[in-house]
Amino acid sequence: MNRSREGSAGLRHGVFRTAGSRRAGGRRSIISMNRPCGRHSGRRWPGSRDCMSNSRGNKHSVVRIATAVGCLILASFAGYLLWSPGLDIRDGRHDRGRNGLWLSHGWLGGDDWFIRNGKTNEFIRYRDPVRVGELADKLRRHHITDIFPHLCPAQPDGTLPTVNAAQVERFLDAMAGIRVIPWIGGPNGRAALLHRPEWRAAFCGNVRSLIASHPRLAGVQINIEPLTCGDTNLLKLLEELRAVLPNPKLLSVAAYPPPTWWHPYEDVHWDEPYFRQVARRSDHLAVMMYDAAQHNPKAYQSLMASWTREILDWSDGKSVLLGVPTYHDVGVGYHDPKVENLTNALLGVHRGLSRQPPATNYQGVAIYCDWETSAGEWAHFRDHFLDQRPAKK
Secondary structure, X not given: XXXXXXXXXXXXXXXXXXXXXXXXXXXXXXXXXXXXXXXXXOEEXXXXXXHHHHHHHHHHHHHHXXXXXXXXXXXXXXXXXXXXXXXXXXXXXXXXOOEEEEEXXXXXXXXXXXXXXXXHHHHHHHHOHHHHHHHHHHHHHOOEEEEEEEOOOOOOOOOOOOEOHHHHXXXXXXXXXXXXXXXXXXXXXXXXXOOOHHHHHHHHHHHHHHHHHOOOOOEEEEEEEOOOOOOHHHHHHHHHHHHHOOOOOEEEEEEOOOOOOOOOOOOOOOOHHHHHHHHHOOOEEEEEOOOOOOOOHHHHHHHHHHHHHHHHHHOOOOEEEEEEEOOOOOOEOOEOOOOOOHHHHHHHHHHHHHOOOOOOOEEEEEEEOHHHOOHHHHHHHHHHOOOOOOOOO
16 A cells, blocks of 8 residues: 555656656747657757656556555455355354254145145145155254245235145154254235234134144244244234244244345345244244355355354344355345355354354254255265264264
8 A cells, every 4th residue: 555655645646747758848848748748859858858757757646556555456366365264163062953944835735725726636745654754764864853844925904825725734744853843934015914904813813723733843933934024014913923822832034134225125134123033923033044145165165254242232132043055046146045054154153153152042953945855965965064973872
């Protein structure tokens, strides 16, 4: 920076000196400005010495500026290479053995969902007891104890999607020791009409009926998108749901992450006061730490690290799962799977958890989503997050 200022001063000084020679030189200086510097016809023209000096000074100034800019670029590049916002941890120290996973609709959904979406060929994939058992084994192998089967969207009259009652009970039989928490809600303003008291009342009534019909369900998770920071209608819905859910059923929220200037949209980011209000009205939070339009891996790792600390601090002591992405939406502005992926997310989470002892309300991570997680991603999760030491007897 100092060298750059020196170059600028030299350039200004050269201009000033040339201008001064014009004012003081009279007719001869005017002639000198219209003649080339140096020798001509065997004689040196008046003013040539000043002109040559100015030329050399300007060249030196340009060199100094270029050198300073080059050094700045090299320093910035070196700084980026040395910047390590993420942290790779493979000893399982951040695995609490209580991770989460979002599941697809077919595991609980009614026949009408398969028919309406042209998926009748997938009945066996979801309803075969062998497949259900394989899912349960995978969950236990990856220390997943909270699962969120999709049961969206609600209808404009507040009705929840239908379930296959027999399938729900078979599913619950296989998931002993695992909390099954249906994921309910839907697009804000289309499926979820939060601003209408009659919609909220009908929705709460349907939730109460679902839990009464299948009392082994651990609770429900509210996921309404987008949802602008400060929306009091969500707070009302949470209070009304709390009133109809019997103890000890969980009221979980798929929450939005804190604001960031990297992605300044308040309909998908919640500030601290609003985040705390949501946490105060719920029992459990699974925070969607993705869809932040990041295009630089290190920037996303840094964001995950800072979000991890903020979320745990803002959650009013409620249990928190940190949501990490494995889905591969391509060609959308809000998500680049080459950047917002499991690898970079875990690097950021590890860094955030390592800067101070993890808060007691930290429960683990939640993967979004099961139906797009590849075998390679499951292997990465085992190697870079899970505690794979033999259980103590």
